Amino acid sequence: MKLLTKTTLNFLSITLFVFLFGIVAFYFLLRGQVDKNVNFELEKRKTSIISQLNSNDPANSIPPNPNERIIIDVLINNDPLPEFTYTDTLIFDDLQKRYIPFRKLGFVANFNNQRIYIQIFKSLEESDFLIVQIFLILTALVIVLIVSLLVMNRITLQHSWKIFNRTIKKISNYDVNTHKQFMLQKSDIKEFNDLNRVIETMTNRINSDYLNLKEYTENASHEIQNPLAIINSKMELLLQSGDLKESDYKAVVDAYEASNRLSRLNKTLILLAKIENRQFPESKDVILSEIINNQLDLLEDLIISKNIIIENSINIGFSVYMNPYLAEILFVNLIKNALRHNVENGNIQIKQVENTISISNTGPKHNMNSDELFQRFHKSSNSSESLGLGLPIVKKICEVYNFDVDYEYDEMHYFSIKFDA
Amino acid sequence: MKILIIEDEKALSDSIVEYLTTEGHLCEAVYDFQKAREKIELYEYDCAIVDINLPDGSGLDIIKKIKEKQISLGIIIISGRGSLENRIEGLEIGADHYLTKPFHLAELNAHLKSINRRINFSGNNEIILNEIKILPDEHRAFVNEIELKLTKKEYDLLLFFISNKNRVITKISLAEYLWGDFMDTADSFDFIYTHIKNLRKKLLKLDCEDYIQTIYGVGYKFDLSIA
Numbered sequence: 068m069k070l071l072t073k074t075t076l077n078f079l080s081i082t083l084f085v086f087l088f089g090i091v092a093f094y095f096l097l098r099g100q101v102d103k104n105v106n107f108e109l110e111k112r113k114t115s116i117i118s119q120l121n122s123n124d125p126a127n128s129i130p131p132n133p134n135e136r137i138i139i140d141v142l143i144n145n146d147p148l149p150e151f152t153y154t155d156t157l158i159f160d161d162l163q164k165r166y167i168p169f170r171k172l173g174f175v176a177n178f179n180n181q182r183i184y185i186q187i188f189k190s191l192e193e194s195d196f197l198i199v200q201i202f203l204i205l206t207a208l209v210i211v212l213i214v215s216l217l218v219m220n221r222i223t224l225q226h227s228w229k230i231f232n233r234t235i236k237k238i239s240n241y242d243v244n245t246h247k248q249f250m251l252q253k254s255d256i257k258e259f260n261d262l263n264r265v266i267e268t269m270t271n272r273i274n275s276d277y278l279n280l281k282e283y284t285e286n287a288s289h290e291i292q293n294p295l296a297i298i299n300s301k302m303e304l305l306l307q308s309g310d311l312k313e314s315d316y317k318a319v320v321d322a323y324e325a326s327n328r329l330s331r332l333n334k335t336l337i338l339l340a341k342i343e344n345r346q347f348p349e350s351k352d353v354i355l356s357e358i359i360n361n362q363l364d365l366l367e368d369l370i371i372s373k374n375i376i377i378e379n380s381i382n383i384g385f386s387v388y389m390n391p392y393l394a395e396i397l398f399v400n401l402i403k404n405a406l407r408h409n410v411e412n413g414n415i416q417i418k419q420v421e422n423t424i425s426i427s428n429t430g431p432k433h434n435m436n437s438d439e440l441f442q443r444f445h446k447s448s449n450s451s452e453s454l455g456l457g458l459p460i461v462k463k464i465c466e467v468y469n470f471d472v473d474y475e476y477d478e479m480h481y482f483s484i485k486f487d488a
Numbered sequence: 489m490k491i492l493i494i495e496d497e498k499a500l501s502d503s504i505v506e507y508l509t510t511e512g513h514l515c516e517a518v519y520d521f522q523k524a525r526e527k528i529e530l531y532e533y534d535c536a537i538v539d540i541n542l543p544d545g546s547g548l549d550i551i552k553k554i555k556e557k558q559i560s561l562g563i564i565i566i567s568g569r570g571s572l573e574n575r576i577e578g579l580e581i582g583a584d585h586y587l588t589k590p591f592h593l594a595e596l597n598a599h600l601k602s603i604n605r606r607i608n609f610s611g612n613n614e615i616i617l618n619e620i621k622i623l624p625d626e627h628r629a630f631v632n633e634i635e636l637k638l639t640k641k642e643y644d645l646l647l648f649f650i651s652n653k654n655r656v657i658t659k660i661s662l663a664e665y666l667w668g669d670f671m672d673t674a675d676s677f678d679f680i681y682t683h684i685k686n687l688r689k690k691l692l693k694l695d696c697e698d699y700i701q702t703i704y705g706v707g708y709k710f711d712l713s714i715a
């Protein structure tokens with residue numbers, strides 16, 4: 068749920084709650100006040116009627132009032148005394164042909180030694196009308212107030228959140244490899260500015276860490292290559308000198324081969340780190356059939372030595388937007404893998420279905436699953452010379468470009484890469 | 489050839505000098521940017537071997553300087569940085585070859601030989617070694633004036649052997665010369681064996697001496713002393 072929706076809902080539920088209870092309470096308060104007023108008037112009327120009765124002066128007769136009626140009953144002695152009460156009642160109005168609410172005061176008075184029961188009725192029509200009017204006006208006012216508050220809230224918040232949303236968008240598009248200055252828009256909300264400031268400090272730190280790391284990898288590679296170059300050159304010179312014993316020769320060659328392997332390992336790890344750091348940004352449309360054919364040419368010796376039949380049915384002209392060098396590395400590693408784990412007189416099929424290219428090869432079954440296969444330094448026992456970094460490189464490249472890479476075994480080893488359209 | 493070696497690692501520089509001196513080249517070694525600039529201002533060389541990362545400057549600047557003064561001079565870059573951009577940058581400013589450290593001295597030597605041919609016999613050069621004759625510009629080889637039909641790899645092998653004649657050539661240096669980085673050594677050793685077997689067969693068929701000697705466990709030697 069969006070924060071704006073949540074606050075709006077909270078606001079609405081609370082105001083509606085308060086409003087409903089308030090309005091009920093308000094009604095009763097108002098009603099009570101009006102009743103009190105009417106009672107007071109009825110009381111005044113009673114006093115004037117009693118004084119009239121006592122003076123018995125016809126000139127002092129009760130002035131007619133359209134809102135008022137008076138009923139006088141003579142009480143017989145044995146009638147029970149009615150109580151002195153205020154009550155609400157409905158009386159049918161002949162003129163308007165409808166019931167009208169009245170408030171009644173009944174009391175007993177003495178007149179000419181007779182006891183009479185007098186009931187004064189006062190119409191409540193006007194005051195009821197007033198109450199309804201006040202009610203309607205008040206409700207309208209409150210509703211207008213709530214709606215305008217909501218609208219205003221929405222507008223201000225949306226404006227403020229726009230900046231926040233821009234920040235989010237910028238962060239999700241953030242790529243440490245673009246080397247662009249990371250700037251966020253200023254907001255008039257303190258919290259957002261705080262957030263922006265923290266994010267900017269963070270990205271600056273990430274940037275400098277990244278640059279340091281990059282520099283470190285590069286320097287490390289250079290620094291390691293130097294001593295390796297010295298070792299190699301000295302060993303080569305040693306091998307040239309004719310006066311080595313047979314056993315010394317063997318030792319020197321072993322050391323020489325080991326240092327060569329070390330340098331290959333170093334180069335491959337640097338490559339892997341560079342792919343991970345996305346340091347191959349230049350992309351273009353790479354025609355995969357050309358790349359694959361080139362790699363097959365380069366690997367000709369390997370193909371001939373195992374007498375492997377290649378079936379290649381890639382669509383000519385199928386292109387993928389990526390770095391051409393990485394495309395080469397991707398396919399040379401896949402094809403080399405298919406060759407290395409193949410059998411004599413085996414075959415390799417390179418096929419394409421829509422955006423998916425699959426490379427499948429014959430070869431002995433193994434128990435490794437897809438995850439294990441793509442792990443670094445995970446080697447099958449029969450090829451101790453390989454570094455165990457070919458498939459991890461394939462996986463890394465696919466990760467960089469969001470290609471799906473998959474492995475299955477179904478009589479053949481089956482690697483497939485789904486290229487995004 | 490008169491060769492200037494600009495490399496700050498003294499031990500590596502010494503190895504290069506030693507290897508190349510026995511090849512009959514005249515080598516001078518400098519270890520920093522300033523000395524290198526002085527040398528190229530004062531003297532003339534046939535070839536320069538330049539390390540890019542020097543303690544007080546960039547080898548690339550030296551190459552630009554050299555090219556201003558003497559356009560035909562051969563240049564081989566040796567660098568720890570082997571990325572594609574580095575290579576392209578180096579070759580664009582006029583280097584003939586770009587070797588990534590660690591490299592093989594035999595490979596460096598082979599590149600020097602090709603530079604030597606370019607400088608000294610521009611166009612009509614031939615390499616003659618007893619009964620073997622090679623026309624490097626046409627990629628053709630002859631034994632006793634009869635043309636050898638060689639595949640590209642066999643031709644490259646023969647040229648590499650002749651460039652490093654009488655030397656012990658390790659299998660690894662052969663493999664990297666023929667396939668670069670991308671072939672795993674275990675695989676390539678088998679192919680080297682096959683290619684050399686075929687090359688030898690072709691040479692012997694034309695009554696060539698069997699110069700290619702196998703040094704068990706190490707590699708090969710193109711040994712002229714046996715003739």
